[in-house]
Amino acid sequence: MVQTVKVARHLFFPTQVWVFKHPENQFNQAILDYILELEAKEKSVVISNRGGWQSRDNVIFEKEMTPLRETIVARMQAVIKNNQYKASASPKLINGWANVNRSSQYNLTHTHGRSDWSCAYYLNNVEEHHGAIYFNDPVTQRSANGVNNVFIDNPEMENWDSVEFKPDAGDLIVFPSWLPHGVHSSSSDDSRVSVSCNFQIE
Numbered sequence: 001m002v003q004t005v006k007v008a009r010h011l012f013f014p015t016q017v018w019v020f021k022h023p024e025n026q027f028n029q030a031i032l033d034y035i036l037e038l039e040a041k042e043k044s045v046v047i048s049n050r051g052g053w054q055s056r057d058n059v060i061f062e063k064e065m066t067p068l069r070e071t072i073v074a075r076m077q078a079v080i081k082n083n084q085y086k087a088s089a090s091p092k093l094i095n096g097w098a099n100v101n102r103s104s105q106y107n108l109t110h111t112h113g114r115s116d117w118s119c120a121y122y123l124n125n126v127e128e129h130h131g132a133i134y135f136n137d138p139v140t141q142r143s144a145n146g147v148n149n150v151f152i153d154n155p156e157m158e159n160w161d162s163v164e165f166k167p168d169a170g171d172l173i174v175f176p177s178w179l180p181h182g183v184h185s186s187s188s189d190d191s192r193v194s195v196s197c198n199f200q201i202e
């Protein structure tokens with residue numbers, strides 16, 4: 001006799017990484033020029049960056065950044081809308097800074113403390129040699145367990161322990177601030193320019 005077995009396969013505790021593509025954004029060049037001007041006149045902050053230039057974290061509020069800031073805030077509102085927050089919840093932009101990496105420069109794996117959602121916006125195309133951004137499985141118990149050693153080659157994405165992106169100019173990546181991420185070393189002298197922001201949900 002064939003027995004019928006009901007089974008449910010749940011995927012709990014998901015991790016969201018959103019990628020918004022804006023190839024049409026007209027303001028990229030002006031913002032790129034502005035950031036490179038700032039780089040020439042201001043000292044770098046050193047946090048996760050190894051080499052490279054990182055601006056102070058209030059650059060996003062400057063008038064030159066207005067079109068980018070408004071785009072990022074609008075996208076963040078869409079993310080919030082899709083996350084079952086209370087109707088009264090809204091994303092508050094708390095800081096935002098620019099990053100410029102060139103040859104041999106990278107960012108260590110890190111998370112963004114004291115915020116809920118973070119994002120990175122790209123002002124030029126990132127090819128392999130510019131250093132991809134990567135995100136690691138936030139479930140540290142899973143990687144400590146060593147389960148990845150017994151997966152088949154190229155498993156489905158739910159079994160990946162890391163994922164990387166090589167964004168195009170105009171791409172905006174939005175992710176939870178607690179998600180570990182970093183930037184691989186650049187092997188190019190071209191500048192790799194991005195803007196990062198943090199939001200708190202209030």
Ligand SMILES: [Fe+2]
Nearest residue numbers: 110112181196
């Ligand atoms: Fe970061």
